[in-house]
Amino acid sequence: MTETEIPPAETPLTETARRAGFLPFALPTVEEEDIEEVVGVLRSGWLTSGPEIKAFEQELGAEVTPASALAVSSGTAAMHLALTSLGVTPGRSVITTPLTFCSTAHVIEQSGCRPVFVDVEPGTLNLDPVAVRAALEHGRHDVAAILPVHYGGHPCELDEILGIAAVHGLPVVEDAAHAFGAAFRGTPIGAVPGEDEHRAVCFSLYATKNITSGEGGVLTGARPVVDTARLWSQHGMSRDSWQRYGPRGSWDYEVVVPGFKYNMSDLQAALARTQLRRWRALQERRTAIARRYTELFDGLDEVQVPECRPHVTHAWHLFPVRLRLPQLTIGRAEFIDELRRLGIGTSVHFIPLHQQPYYRDRYGHGSGDLPVASAEFERLISLPIYPRMSAADVEDVAAAVRQVVAAHRRRS
Numbered sequence: 001m002t003e004t005e006i007p008p009a010e011t012p013l014t015e016t017a018r019r020a021g022f023l024p025f026a027l028p029t030v031e032e033e034d035i036e037e038v039v040g041v042l043r044s045g046w047l048t049s050g051p052e053i054k055a056f057e058q059e060l061g062a063e064v065t066p067a068s069a070l071a072v073s074s075g076t077a078a079m080h081l082a083l084t085s086l087g088v089t090p091g092r093s094v095i096t097t098p099l100t101f102c103s104t105a106h107v108i109e110q111s112g113c114r115p116v117f118v119d120v121e122p123g124t125l126n127l128d129p130v131a132v133r134a135a136l137e138h139g140r141h142d143v144a145a146i147l148p149v150h151y152g153g154h155p156c157e158l159d160e161i162l163g164i165a166a167v168h169g170l171p172v173v174e175d176a177a178h179a180f181g182a183a184f185r186g187t188p189i190g191a192v193p194g195e196d197e198h199r200a201v202c203f204s205l206y207a208t209k210n211i212t213s214g215e216g217g218v219l220t221g222a223r224p225v226v227d228t229a230r231l232w233s234q235h236g237m238s239r240d241s242w243q244r245y246g247p248r249g250s251w252d253y254e255v256v257v258p259g260f261k262y263n264m265s266d267l268q269a270a271l272a273r274t275q276l277r278r279w280r281a282l283q284e285r286r287t288a289i290a291r292r293y294t295e296l297f298d299g300l301d302e303v304q305v306p307e308c309r310p311h312v313t314h315a316w317h318l319f320p321v322r323l324r325l326p327q328l329t330i331g332r333a334e335f336i337d338e339l340r341r342l343g344i345g346t347s348v349h350f351i352p353l354h355q356q357p358y359y360r361d362r363y364g365h366g367s368g369d370l371p372v373a374s375a376e377f378e379r380l381i382s383l384p385i386y387p388r389m390s391a392a393d394v395e396d397v398a399a400a401v402r403q404v405v406a407a408h409r410r411r412s
């Protein structure tokens with residue numbers, strides 16, 4: 001379907017925008033070269049962490065994020081390791097956003113600490129630096145670190161967050177699960193200028209992320225931070241399996257900390273390497289889709305498109321639109337149901353964590369807490385955005401959104 005074929009805004013909800021097949025919310029981009037490289041590892045006889053990991057870590061540093069890198073089993077593992085490696089000890093608190101995946105807060109709990117949820121800014125839905133400063137200056141918590149998320153792939157206001165952290169002598173762990181390929185004021189997310197040893201950046205390589213290893217994650221930071229994380233990621237053993245069983249290996253090792261098993265396998269790293277080679281093209285495709293959506297929703301008052309600030313490069317992992325609910329006769333849940341009926345898969349990022357039973361009950365959060373995150377959640381819908389979408393898919397999504405709006409526009 002071309003732009004000229006999009007049903008006019010006043011068309012009632014009919015079958016006209018229903019697609020022939022369902023468009024999933026997200027799909028990975030797996031090519032023949034990905035499959036060949038993974039099969040090559042299967043044939044090699046070495047499946048766990050080995051030469052593919054080493055190559056991936058080096059290529060990542062050279063290609064995207066000029067910092068030391070550690071490949072691990074998930075983005076969650078990377079964040080747990082980051083907190084541990086930056087010396088966040090049990091009994092303290094970590095400031096984070098409520099508008100994130102649950103594992104961002106879980107790793108704080110698993111480190112024996114308390115997540116202190118601080119509100120987001122209404123523009124980008126990232127952790128609000130003003131609210132962070134207020135929590136540090138007026139809060140009752142013994143804060144050990146700040147853990148912002150680059151929500152949807154739009155970097156948070158990093159210079160402000162890092163500045164506040166420096167004033168208070170706190171380390172920063174960036175949840176960059178969505179932000180592979182993003183940049184803040186020209187510096188790639190994942191780079192750690194000045195080898196800052198109070199900082200770590202954590203990417204996810206989960207199946208639907210901007211590049212994937214099926215499941216996986218990466219931690220970047222100054223070399224001493226990455227070295228400490230590496231030790232914790234391999235049971236606290238001084239030699240990994242390649243260093244013990246590889247051609248120049250030695251059987252001897254020491255256990256120096258009670259570490260975790262968070263290593264990535266060579267099978268995953270082989271996939272990550274081929275994906276990494278194509279990351280720019282994948283990124284361009286996401287950016288083009290975001291641009292096209294923005295054009296297609298121009299003038300559609302009921303739908304607010306995501307903000308992209310001029311000083312950032314957006315990774316466009318998500319395209320979360322916000323409904324202007326007073327202008328519609330239906331709520332967000334019904335809007336999603338209507339889109340599904342028209343063949344469009346969507347999602348919601350995220351149900352705020354202070355509203356989830358575990359965090360709500362454990363820390364006694366009420367409905368009036370974190371008003372920006374709570375209010376924005378009610379009107380959020382993430383539309384499909386991934387490189388495998390065709391131009392027609394993008395037009396179909398926009399046509400379906402326009403059609404649902406037209407059928408449920410509030411007439412004043």
Ligand SMILES: Cc1ncc(COP(=O)(O)O)c(C=O)c1O
Pocket residue numbers: 074075076077100101103104149175177178203204205206216217
């Ligand atoms: C914001 C955010 N943080 C962390 C994670 C966890 O990443 P992983 O699934 O690789 O552990 C996700 C995963 O979707 C996420 O969206």
